[in-house]
Structure formats: C-alpha cells, structure tokens
Amino acid sequence: MNGTTSTDTNTTAAASSWEDLVTTALLGTDRRPLAYARSGREAPLALLDEAAVATVRRRAGLRPARAARRPDSAPEDPRPALPPAAARRLATLLADRSGGGSGGRRGSSPDLMELLPQWLAAANAHGYAAPPQTLPALLDAARGRTDLRPAALAFAGPRALWLARLNADWRFALRAAPGGGATLPGPGDTEAVRRLWQEGLFAERVALLGALRAAAPAFARELLASTWPTERAEDRLMFLDSLRTGLCAADEPFLEHALGDRSRNVRATAAELLSALPASALAARMAVRAAACVALDHTGNSPAIVVEAPLECDSGMERDGVVATPPAGRGERSWWLGQLVEAAPLGTWPGRLGGRTAEQIVALPVTDGWQGELHAAWCRAAVRQRDAEWSRALLGSPSAPEAGGPGAVSLAERAKLLAALDRAERAAWVAGFIATHGLSEAFQLLGVCAVPWAAPLGRAVVDALNIARDAGSYPWSFSGVMGLAERCLDPAEAGRLEALLAIPDEREDAAPGAGGYWAEAFQRLVTTLRLRAEMAAELAPDRSPLTGPPARPPQAAAQPDAAG
Known part of the structure; x- marks a missing residue:
C-alpha cells in the first residue's frame, strides 16, 4: 500500500531482529551501519527507533503463560506476641548490622549486634513468637552469622521455613531444620515411621531417628537395627552418633554388636559410647587392662604410683576401640596406655590404689616420668564420664603456681573439667x-x-x-x-x-x-x-x-x- 516491496520488508525484518540490534548497539553504528534506517535519521537515532519497534513486536507476540500455583498460606505461630517495647527493641537490634569494630578503639556506644544473641535467648526462654515483619531481617542476620542461627530459627518459628522455600538466600534455614523442614510422623504412627525410615531422604531419616531417640528410645534402636547391615559406613556413623542423646545401659547390646563393624570409625564411636557407660562390659574389660598397667609402689619412703605401659596392642584391644598406630611424635606404649586409662571407669582407681579418694590419688607422685601421661588420661576420662569429684581433684587449687592443677595440661583441658562442676x-x-x-x-x-x-x-x-x-x-x-x-x-x-x-x-x-x-x-x-x-x-x-x-x-x- 505504501509502495514497500517484499525485498524492503525482508530487509527491515532482518535489520530489526533483536539479536542484530543488540550486536549493533554493542559494536557501535560506525563499525556496523544499519542495513535500513527510517526517514533518513542518523544512525544512532535510527537504531533506537528500530529497537522501539522491535520491543513492541516482541511484546505483542507473547502468549499468556499459565498462571503459577499460588504458594500455600504461611503457617500459624501459636506462641504469644512480643510485648510492644520488646518488638521495638528487636527492630533496633536488627537495624544495627555493623556488628561493631574488631580491635582498636570502639567508643562508648554498646555493640547492638553482639547483644542480639542474648536477646534471642531470652525471648526464646519466654516462648514469644517473632513479629512477622521482622522475619526477613532476622533471616538475613542469621544468614550472615552461623552462631546466630539456632536461636534465630527457634525464635522465627515455622514461618521461617515457609519463607525459606520462597527465597534461595534463606535456604540455610531448611538445611538447619530437622529433616529439611519436613513434618515427621509421631512415634505412635508406627506405619508412617517405618515407611519414612525405609524410603525417606537421609536428612529425614537422621531427623526421625533423633526425634524417636528422645521420645521412644527402644523403638529408635529397633528401627536402626532393622537396616543396620545395609547402611553405608558414613551413614552408620551418623546414626550411631544419635545414640549419645539419652545414652543408657539398654543401648549396650547394640553398641557391643557395633564393635565388630567393618568400619574403623564406627567401631571407635561405639567403643567411646560404651566407655561412657561405667557398668558396661567394655568398661569392665578396659578397667582390667588399665589396672594391670597402674599400681601402688610401697618400696620407697612414701607411696607412689608405678606405671607399666602395655607391651602390645592385641586384637581384643583394637576391637574395644584402642587405635594401634600412634600419631607422629608419640610413642606406641604411652599412646596405648592413655587410651586404656581414658576408657576405664574412674571408680576403678580407689580400690586399685589403696582406697584413696580422687584428690589423694592425684596428689601421689608417679614414677619414671609417667605423671603427665597418666593425669592427662584421667582428665579425658573425667570429662567423658562427667565426674565432678575427679574434675575437682584434677583442677586442683585455682591459686596453684603456673596457673595449673596437678593434672590439667592446658587451658582447654581445664575448661572441659570445669564443665563437670x-x-x-x-x-x-x-x-x-x-x-x-x-x-x-x-x-x-x-x-x-x-x-x-x-x-x-x-x-x-x-x-x-x-x-x-x-x-x-x-x-x-x-x-x-x-x-x-x-x-x-x-x-x-x-x-x-x-x-x-x-x-x-x-x-x-x-x-x-x-x-x-x-x-x-x-x-x-x-x-x-x-x-x-x-x-x-x-x-x-x-x-x-x-x-x-x-x-x-x-x-x-x-x-x-x-x-x-
């Protein structure tokens, strides 16, 4: 109608294709002249004209997409709301994202971000729900600080998981939640529990085992035993670790069976758990071995402890968790001795060493330079068995010279011993x-x-x-x-x-x-x-x-x- 030939139309379409226009814009119209320009306008303006026409053409040609499924509504949080003043305080703490300075002069103003963990702990102790409008800032703060995550997610409640499914930046909340945020069946729904255990993802199975361990420990052990031979070694280790919660004498038969596992790490973990049960058969075996190495010597002017370290690490010791090969720089015999004493019940020693108390035993001299090794092993045993009497004896007086008790070998060791008091x-x-x-x-x-x-x-x-x-x-x-x-x-x-x-x-x-x-x-x-x-x-x-x-x-x- 306007006299444009088909050749002109094809040329226009070619020149106006979106890819060509983008290429021309990137290279410049001087280096890539337009094949067609309307009304004789200058090349840069003609390019913009063509881009405008192409944009309208692209939009007009779009077909309506199917409407996406609307997300489910956020779950309700039944906990009571924060008092208004506390809600305002939370907003202030979250707004201070500087985190304060590290080192150097800090000024006299409080570091608000460092008060946030304590505020969250107190709010969780009161059982309050997070105000919905603070959840994005709360999740952002937890994203940047891993130490903040447990308290922040507990305070944020179920809506944090709902938001995390809608924003990839907050996916850490799903990873931190038991079973990736999935709803776990209760211990009474045995059919659903067994189905999830057989068919669930690994994270769901770990979460399920942990939940059952707290509510129905016997059922948790039965479930674990039912698939134990077919589990991967790394999964067996993770599952076994869940038995630390509520460890009791009823767990001993299962742990004794695990001592024969084909994985060395699984065997070591089973032995560690059994040694934390003073009445277990493994603890009794370790007590016999350790007692054979440590005795009271009356030949001198005053009593002393004499030590004879093991001459070999036999297969029975290895089955009970003793690692045969020492780390670099450690002697084999001292390495084996330390493991035996650490795993033996601390109740072994009063009867073995003349009816003395822990304090009296620790005060005895040890011959031939074995005191450091023996006391260090007793420290580890006291920490593992959470024995306050032995911890107190090994700590000694806080005013002792050189800032150490008779058995504490480092600040880290003393800190662990203190935790038992x-x-x-x-x-x-x-x-x-x-x-x-x-x-x-x-x-x-x-x-x-x-x-x-x-x-x-x-x-x-x-x-x-x-x-x-x-x-x-x-x-x-x-x-x-x-x-x-x-x-x-x-x-x-x-x-x-x-x-x-x-x-x-x-x-x-x-x-x-x-x-x-x-x-x-x-x-x-x-x-x-x-x-x-x-x-x-x-x-x-x-x-x-x-x-x-x-x-x-x-x-x-x-x-x-x-x-x-």
Missing part, C-alpha cells in the same frame, strides 16, 4: 584463678561460666580490669574479656562500676592516653549493662521490682563463638 563452684574456681593469675589466660575459662556471672566472679573480672588500668596498659589488650563482661556481667553491677568512669591520673610510665581509653571502655560497659537490664524488663513487662527480677538469658550467650 555446678555453676556456683565453677564461677568460684575461675574467680580464684583470675585473682591469682589475672586475665591473660582466663578467656577460655570464662566462656564455660553461667550467665550472668555470679557476684564473686564478676567482682574478680572488674578488679582485674581495674588493676590493668592502674598498670597503665591499653584496654585493647583486654578487648576479648571486656566484650564478654559486657554480655555476661550481672546488670545489677552497673551501679558499682560508676567509680571507674572517671579518667584516672596517668603515671609517668603509662601508655599515652590509656586512662582516657579505659574510661571510655568502662563507660561502654556500664551503658551496655543498663541496656541489658532494659531489654530484660521489656521481655518481662509483668515483673516489677516487687515481684522479682527479669528473666535471665541462658548460658549459651556466654560462649566465646557467640561473643565474637
């Missing part, structure tokens, strides 16, 4: 340690103390910080302990710290400006303690000074990994 005794021991040895080695020990710190421990920490300030050193050397104090001191201590806020007179040999930095650090400590008191009161608005103090967050907030 009750919270008050643990705090008192660490307070004594700090009073004698200062803060330089105390960080690991403080990490196992219950929160908030007991008054004697809190005073010991503050006094040690004050001594460091008077010595003229910079507070940055104690930033780790100061950070723990901000999160673990009882908020009631804030008033007692007022005297530390003034800038002290600096000694001539003090580091320049150290007094001002210390005043700033103590100001941040006091401000943080007051903020924690406010947070606790907001989460328990029905409590008043007359009815009792606000609920206190559980111990988990004091762990070093959460403290950053």
Whole structure:
C-alpha cells in the first residue's frame, strides 16, 4: 500500500531482529551501519527507533503463560506476641548490622549486634513468637552469622521455613531444620515411621531417628537395627552418633554388636559410647587392662604410683576401640596406655590404689616420668564420664603456681573439667584463678561460666580490669574479656562500676592516653549493662521490682563463638 516491496520488508525484518540490534548497539553504528534506517535519521537515532519497534513486536507476540500455583498460606505461630517495647527493641537490634569494630578503639556506644544473641535467648526462654515483619531481617542476620542461627530459627518459628522455600538466600534455614523442614510422623504412627525410615531422604531419616531417640528410645534402636547391615559406613556413623542423646545401659547390646563393624570409625564411636557407660562390659574389660598397667609402689619412703605401659596392642584391644598406630611424635606404649586409662571407669582407681579418694590419688607422685601421661588420661576420662569429684581433684587449687592443677595440661583441658562442676563452684574456681593469675589466660575459662556471672566472679573480672588500668596498659589488650563482661556481667553491677568512669591520673610510665581509653571502655560497659537490664524488663513487662527480677538469658550467650 505504501509502495514497500517484499525485498524492503525482508530487509527491515532482518535489520530489526533483536539479536542484530543488540550486536549493533554493542559494536557501535560506525563499525556496523544499519542495513535500513527510517526517514533518513542518523544512525544512532535510527537504531533506537528500530529497537522501539522491535520491543513492541516482541511484546505483542507473547502468549499468556499459565498462571503459577499460588504458594500455600504461611503457617500459624501459636506462641504469644512480643510485648510492644520488646518488638521495638528487636527492630533496633536488627537495624544495627555493623556488628561493631574488631580491635582498636570502639567508643562508648554498646555493640547492638553482639547483644542480639542474648536477646534471642531470652525471648526464646519466654516462648514469644517473632513479629512477622521482622522475619526477613532476622533471616538475613542469621544468614550472615552461623552462631546466630539456632536461636534465630527457634525464635522465627515455622514461618521461617515457609519463607525459606520462597527465597534461595534463606535456604540455610531448611538445611538447619530437622529433616529439611519436613513434618515427621509421631512415634505412635508406627506405619508412617517405618515407611519414612525405609524410603525417606537421609536428612529425614537422621531427623526421625533423633526425634524417636528422645521420645521412644527402644523403638529408635529397633528401627536402626532393622537396616543396620545395609547402611553405608558414613551413614552408620551418623546414626550411631544419635545414640549419645539419652545414652543408657539398654543401648549396650547394640553398641557391643557395633564393635565388630567393618568400619574403623564406627567401631571407635561405639567403643567411646560404651566407655561412657561405667557398668558396661567394655568398661569392665578396659578397667582390667588399665589396672594391670597402674599400681601402688610401697618400696620407697612414701607411696607412689608405678606405671607399666602395655607391651602390645592385641586384637581384643583394637576391637574395644584402642587405635594401634600412634600419631607422629608419640610413642606406641604411652599412646596405648592413655587410651586404656581414658576408657576405664574412674571408680576403678580407689580400690586399685589403696582406697584413696580422687584428690589423694592425684596428689601421689608417679614414677619414671609417667605423671603427665597418666593425669592427662584421667582428665579425658573425667570429662567423658562427667565426674565432678575427679574434675575437682584434677583442677586442683585455682591459686596453684603456673596457673595449673596437678593434672590439667592446658587451658582447654581445664575448661572441659570445669564443665563437670555446678555453676556456683565453677564461677568460684575461675574467680580464684583470675585473682591469682589475672586475665591473660582466663578467656577460655570464662566462656564455660553461667550467665550472668555470679557476684564473686564478676567482682574478680572488674578488679582485674581495674588493676590493668592502674598498670597503665591499653584496654585493647583486654578487648576479648571486656566484650564478654559486657554480655555476661550481672546488670545489677552497673551501679558499682560508676567509680571507674572517671579518667584516672596517668603515671609517668603509662601508655599515652590509656586512662582516657579505659574510661571510655568502662563507660561502654556500664551503658551496655543498663541496656541489658532494659531489654530484660521489656521481655518481662509483668515483673516489677516487687515481684522479682527479669528473666535471665541462658548460658549459651556466654560462649566465646557467640561473643565474637
């Protein structure tokens, strides 16, 4: 109609194809002139004209797609809603994503992101539900901090899993949830349980076994035994590990059978679990072997312990979990001895060593340089068997020289031994340690103390910080302990710290400006303690000074990994 020939039309279609237009735009119209330009316009403008026409053509040619299935509604969260003040506080904590500085001068403002783990622990203890509008920010925070995930996901509740299925950035929530967020059948629905165990994904089976272990341990063992021979070695190891929860004498026959497993790792785990059962047959066998190596020597002027390490590692020892080949740098005999003593019940030794108590046994000299090896093995046994008497004896006095008890070989070992004591005794021991040895080695020990710190421990920490300030050193050397104090001191201590806020007179040999930095650090400590008191009161608005103090967050907030 307008005189355009078919050749012109084909040329236009060719020039206007989307791929050609994109190529021309990338190369430039100077290097790739348009094959056709409307109305004689300049090449760049003609290109834009053609792109506009092609865009309309592409959109007009689209066919309507099938409507996607709408997602199911978010599940209800039956838990009570947060009090309004606590909800506002949560929004403030989540908005502070800086996480504070690491090292150097931090100023006097509290580090809000480091208070979030403690706030979440307290909110979970009260059983509150997360406000729906905070869930995206909460999941984003948990995505960036793995230490935050357990408490954050518990607080976020079932809606977190619903959101995680809609956003790939939050898929970690599904991986962290038992069975990948799938709904597990109850122990009473035996048919559904057996079907899931036979046909479910590995994550679902692990979650199912863990849930059954807590609710119906006998059924869990029966289920595991039914497929045990056909499971892969790595799966058998994971399943066996679930027996740690609620380990009891009824598990012994199954674990004894696992000692003959074809996988060395499975055998070692079964032996470890059996040795944690003092009345098990394996523990009795280990007691006989260990007792044959350790005896009382009366030939000297005073009693002493004499050690004769095993001469070989026989097949029976290997079946019971003794690893025959030592690591590099370890002698075979000392390596075998340590494993036997570690696995033997601690109740073996009083009868073997003259009816002495644990404290008396640990105080005995050990001949021929075997004391370090023997005491280290007893330390591992006390930790495994959670024996408070032996832990107390091996820790010794906190004021002992060289910051060590008679058997503790490292700070990590002492921290593990402390975990077997009750919270008050643990705090008192660490307070004594700090009073004698200062803060330089105390960080690991403080990490196992219950929160908030007991008054004697809190005073010991503050006094040690004050001594460091008077010595003229910079507070940055104690930033780790100061950070723990901000999160673990009882908020009631804030008033007692007022005297530390003034800038002290600096000694001539003090580091320049150290007094001002210390005043700033103590100001941040006091401000943080007051903020924690406010947070606790907001989460328990029905409590008043007359009815009792606000609920206190559980111990988990004091762990070093959460403290950053």
